Amino acid sequence: MSFSRLHPHRLAATIFAFALSLTPFTTTAVAQQGQNRERAEAPSITSTVSSLVSLGANVLSPAARTVQSDPYYQFRNQRYTNEGLISERDEIALGNQLHVELQKKYRMTNEGQGRANTVGQRVARASQRPNIPYRFHVVQSNDINAFSIPGGHIYVTAGLMKFADDGELASVLSHEVGHVVARHSLKTLQASQFLGGIADLLGSIAGIAGEGAGQLGTAAARIVASGVLATHNREEEREADYLGVRSMPRAGYNPEGMVTMFQKLYQVSQKNHDLLGSLFNDHPDVEERILNTRYEVNRMNNQPRSRRRR
Secondary structure, eight states: OOOOSOOHHHHHHHHHHHHHHHHHHHHHHHHHHHTTSTTOOOOOHHHHHHHHHHHHHHHSOHHHHHHHHOTTGGGTTOOOOOTTSOOHHHHHHHHHHHHHHHHHHSOEEOTTHHHHHHHHHHHHHTSSOTTSOOEEEEEOOSSOOEEEOTTSEEEEEHHHHHHOOHHHHHHHHHHHHHHHHTTHHHHHHHHOTTTTTHHHHHHHHTTOOGGGHHHHHHHHHHHHHHTGGGOOOHHHHHHHHHHHHHHHHHTTOOTHHHHHHHHHHHHHHHHOGGGGOGGGGGSOOHHHHHHHHHHHHHHHHTSOGGGTTO
16 A cells, blocks of 8 residues: 555544644633633533644645645555465366356356457556456446456456446456456455355465366355355455556556546446346446546656556
């Protein structure tokens, strides 16, 4: 994390404690002034704290304002590894088996797959995790949706393929690559011990070669059936937006494509929200994402090229 300043919540707590320490002095001073008035009204602790919090907001808030004005401050200069998770080799093996199970659940189509792969490989190679084998698949569905799983398998619906131009498609695929980069699905699986012992099964997979294929298949089937792969919290979605928009210029795509994609999604949400699919329910508000993306595009435009890698 690149910011060493006080978090806004800590800043508020510090001001509050400072206000309480000053209350006796403030109350005494006001009382002395009140002797010269017929009916002086002593200030309450609440009003004193309120005044000092307001003062603190003006005097001490540059750091807080910087943090609040940067929607992606917590993701800057992050390093992403498989430390504390299963190894990258086992992640890829798990992803391949998950794909086998997902093919049983969804109907895949070759229509548009070449385009998805061409655009997807470009953004994947420009990401912070370019060295794993990415696979891009088109799901036969009119929904406008996309999702990813561990190990580099990424899925986009036929409905989205028709809906988006190449720049907009790049924004969606770079977002999904961002989930893979940050190992979001792996972290979710690790935390989901209540879902039929999935975390224990993943632990038993680590280091297993061909003889463990049956156990790996069983684990993958349980994971897909649980629906846990569709779960990302809003901070993870913001992080994927950040990683995606940062990689787009390196892949040769205008990052404004992410803005126009969000604008089109917003228009669809106003007319027929059902087309957006269930996975969009956990995403931050579209209007917020437009503002965040515009902020980052402007930030990149004002940075020297040598600093745009992160």
